[in-house]
Amino acid sequence: MKVKHKIIKGLAVVAAAVFFVGINVTSSHATERQYGGDYSKYQPSLYNNTGKDSFGISQIGGSVNGYIYDQATYSSHMNQGKARGWHMHTYIWDQTGSNQYQTQAMLNYFLARIQAPYGSIVALDYEAGASWNIEANTDNILLGMRMIKQAGFTPMLYSYKPYLMAHVDVNRVLQEFPNSLWVAGYQNGLSVWPNYHYFPSMNGVALWQYSDYGGQQDMNVDLTGITNNGYTQNKQTAPKPAQPVKQPNPNQKAEVITRNSVWKDSMGDVWHSESGTFTSNTWLHLRWGAKPYSSTIAYVGPGTVIKYDAWSRHDGFVYLRQPRGNGQYGYVAVRDANTNEAYGTFKQ
Incomplete structure (x- = not known):
């Protein structure tokens, strides 16, 4: 400019x-x-x-x-x-x-x-x-x-x-x-x-x-x-802390995880069941949702090991789903969906 x-x-x-x-x-x-x-x-x-x-x-x-x-x-x-x-x-x-x-x-x-x-x-x-x-x-x-x-x-x-x-x-x-x-x-x-x-x-x-x-x-x-904006009009206050996104009920038919099962979530993204671990080689965002703009739970650094139970390819990335406590899940982008570049290593 x-x-x-x-x-x-x-x-x-x-x-x-x-x-x-x-x-x-x-x-x-x-x-x-x-x-x-x-x-x-x-x-x-x-x-x-x-x-x-x-x-x-x-x-x-x-x-x-x-x-x-x-x-x-x-x-x-x-x-x-x-x-x-x-x-x-x-x-x-x-x-x-x-x-x-x-x-x-x-x-x-x-x-x-x-x-x-x-x-x-x-x-x-x-x-x-x-x-x-x-x-x-x-x-x-x-x-x-x-x-x-x-x-x-x-x-x-x-x-x-x-x-x-x-x-x-x-x-x-x-x-x-x-x-x-x-x-x-x-x-x-x-x-x-x-x-x-x-x-x-x-x-x-x-x-x-x-x-x-x-x-x-x-x-x-x-x-x-x-x-x-921000001065005499459209004044805003600090955003409220991010809240966990409510996850679909795991007992619903679409969410039943069995070997090789495939389902579509409420956002229209297709998920595939797969159990394994992912070890990052760079800094990544662990998020409450599987979208690039979803709220961040934590930053995970190189060498962090994440256990996952499913994956999905959408919005430019491959996402893994991490089971967490109280029926919640975390999500992390682990691969560029266009170039297939991985941000770490996988083990099943």
Whole structure:
């Protein structure tokens, strides 16, 4: 989103000339609009570009193919913005393509480190690394947005229109998260005010990044009031501690475990009975449900041995079911369902 991605942004500017159409706004100084910049390490100080800026969005860090990095300027940006009375929000560089495991690890790391209020924006910056599989990319994005919402924040998706159209099923995203798009499309010239003839016409745009001011500073206009979330509207409190998901009654016919039995659970996932042990070779999440976004029971490290009684292949992973006390079960993703990469060893 910043200077290091100028090549990508240059493509956005060229493509914008093809896709932009005007909208019916007669004044670029319309009082109902709110303005603000987004910031990374390339802008150590906040700027009031319009003289009326009221919000800022700072990069906390990101993931590049599973490598997670922090942005050292995040805390300083948050403190500067709070001192100015601005509504401060967060974005994360999301170069995980269709890999839900990487997105899950990224958000488990960053969501606990957000320094803005609950209810504020946490945006996924998805503009590089997409796979050829549009549905898998979209599944991955939706997983991330669900995790952001579950953590008590307002999820948004940032990119530029040609990239979204080529790699993401935007309609699926908007069906679940209406008006959640933050779209880049740069106007000509160095005006600090948006020229709406360059607006990237598409549904669901809540924030428009209308200029990079000659490659120096990104400027945004809030079209819906979403930057008030967490401040004057949509205030949230800390999420309640996760509760165990109620499991199907093991005495039900579909849950009777016999050798080589197969059944479908209430989520529509097919399970196969199999007794064995799994020894992890990396850090994994043991969860209350067999979904990437299910609540975590515990983190299990390399060398941990888990006894299991069933397995299922769905949502991009192979899951094992671990019997626990009081008729409960834990679930752990032990293999990438697409590449078949195992996260440990198995023994029956």
